[in-house]
Amino acid sequence: MFIDRKAELELLSQRYNSGQAELIVLYGRRRVGKTELLRAFCADKPHIFFIATLSNDIEQLATFSQQLYIFTHASVPVDFSFPSWEAAFQALAEIPMQPRPVIILDEFTYLINGNKAVPSILQKVWDETLKDTGILLVLCGSYIGMMESEVLGYQAPLYGRRTASTLLRPLDLPSAAQFFPNYSPEQQFLAWSILGGMPYYLGIFKDHQDIPANIRQNILDSQMGALFNEPRLLLMEELREPRNYFSILRAIALGNARLNEVAQASGVREVTAAARYLDILQQMRLVTRQVPATESQPDKSKKGLYRIDDHFLRFWFRYVQPNQAGLDLGLADAILQQRILPDLDHFAATAFEEAAQAYVARLAQNGKMAFLPERIGGWWDRETEIDVLAISRMEKAAWVGECKWSIRPVGTNVLDELKQKAQSLLKSGEIQKIQYAIFARSAFTPALESQARFECVGLYTVDMLLKG
Structure with a gap:
């Protein structure tokens, strides 16, 4: 295809x-x-x-x-x-x-x-x-x-x-969704959150089966799963010391994002050695280093957080590699039901933030924002985190968004919390105008929809992100 x-x-x-x-x-x-x-x-x-x-x-x-x-x-x-x-x-x-x-x-x-x-x-x-x-x-x-x-x-x-x-980069969410015409928007998004935009991986999943069945058959099956050994083969072919890179990727997949955390959790205790491995993984486009969108010199920022950029490697190192022994023993069904499916929404939330940031970038490219952003990403400090931030220092304007991958309709409390978070940006004096947006899995409460119309707050659901 x-x-x-x-x-x-x-x-x-x-x-x-x-x-x-x-x-x-x-x-x-x-x-x-x-x-x-x-x-x-x-x-x-x-x-x-x-x-x-x-x-x-x-x-x-x-x-x-x-x-x-x-x-x-x-x-x-x-x-x-x-x-x-x-x-x-x-x-x-x-x-x-x-x-x-x-x-x-x-x-x-x-x-x-x-x-x-x-x-x-x-x-x-x-x-x-x-x-x-x-x-x-x-x-x-x-x-x-x-x-x-x-x-x-x-x-x-x-x-x-x-x-x-x-x-050539992986396919974006709207393009990846086209591999699964029989899936609902939520299923299309979940497939992308697991597989990313690699056409080969997307072609393995079949939309006549649900997501759990595809995971079980194509990823967890140690004998017949087409993707069971894919990351291992990829890294062994391209890297001289795959064991250390495996440890680094597993550490990041389990939530260690700062350099010193990655070094300790991976067993590569020397920070300089871990930094060298991470640099190579970044060159391979497998790992990315993120900094707050407000940072004027990203390369020199001390706020960098590492993330596995490839969705499937993120999934594999979070769920497959740590459970290798159990999968070899034939416990795929139990691992799927007890360790993967209960955590899958939490896993997908990260991809939802990425999809929201990419959607904002498309809005900017199509001239559908009130200002021209200089950077688009996330933002955080020691106390606060903002999922989506598009910023223009020249125009002293920002576009601030919150992502909620929740089955429940999103209410006004989320908008109130987002406004509170944005105060940290306003206090700096670099931003004077803020436009707010909420990204939800499927729905918003009537109260939030009414407030959003009155205050010109953008409301976006996953099916809107799929349309590009």
């Missing part, structure tokens, strides 16, 4: 129609849908779609050579291979340029692992020949850190050659 990616397809189409040579870098985490995006883009165009593997450099060159040869010939000689990567890349300039060809080198980092000189060779051929052709070349990779250092980095041979680059 291919959903959304309109902006990325539009970027690729614009570059395809540019009339000049294009070197595009597309990268992002595994399972995020890079290959499916590129297949959708080049489906109606002449193309070579080479997917690198972990095989040795000679085999990689031979496979690429044969794909390139068959592009312009009816058949390819057995064991044909160009003598070098330089010869193979030079041969790209000789293929027909009308209609314009698309050349995709997927999992480009595998080529680099097999031959460190590949980027330099490609840079040489690009400068000498390919930049003057009509080719559209896409370099695609899953190792984010390596793509940013070896392909996009200032010291990289290909630096300055790319004509476009994009980091």
Whole structure:
């Protein structure tokens, strides 16, 4: 199932129609849908779609050579291979340029692992020949850190050659919901809160089963669950010391958010060592460091809190990894009923705050806010926490929201409490105007609806967040 990616397809189409040579870098985490995006883009165009593997450099060159040869010939000689990567890349300039060809080198980092000189060779051929052709070349990779250092980095041979680059991110809530047309809005949200926006994960759940049944079958089943070992395999493939990273992620999933808390809870007792592991996890886009939206220098803020950015890893390290022994003993049903379902609403509340913040960002992008925010996020100090804060110091304005993932209708007391929290912002003098909003699971009391109309308070339910 291919959903959304309109902006990325539009970027690729614009570059395809540019009339000049294009070197595009597309990268992002595994399972995020890079290959499916590129297949959708080049489906109606002449193309070579080479997917690198972990095989040795000679085999990689031979496979690429044969794909390139068959592009312009009816058949390819057995064991044909160009003598070098330089010869193979030079041969790209000789293929027909009308209609314009698309050349995709997927999992480009595998080529680099097999031959460190590949980027330099490609840079040489690009400068000498390919930049003057009509080719559209896409370099695609899953190792984010390596793509940013070896392909996009200032010291990289290909630096300055790319004509476009994009980091493909997980699908947002409205797009993820489209995987489950038979679910109610609440079920669609819960599925997203568990799986996040990774298309592969979303495709595993089936909406002819309810959420608990999908969790039991696809995540908790140690023998047949398609997602049971997914995080373990992901981290073992990409990290040299997965054990320490597992401990770090588990510590965060269990509620330890500050650096010193993570270090102690994970057993990585040296704060400097824990910080190094966290930095790598941030580079992989698995963990994010949040600071209050009012912080003017986020990187230097001492109020940073760490959070697992990937919803499914957050779920797995909270419920699966700590219960590994019980799941191996066949206790999946008991673990689901006694440890997961009673806590699931509490788990989903964090994702609800994220969805609300993303919704406010879309309002700003669509010009539906009274001011242009400089930052959107949450806010906290030692005594108070605000779930959603959009702020503009220039206009001295703020948009303040509270999220309640509760079955009960939200009442006026929640608005009163939010106004009280906002006093901390007003006291600073940086904010003079505040607009209030409440995000609820499904409903509001008549009293709150009446007060909201009178005071122009925004009221939003989960089904509104799903509509984008």
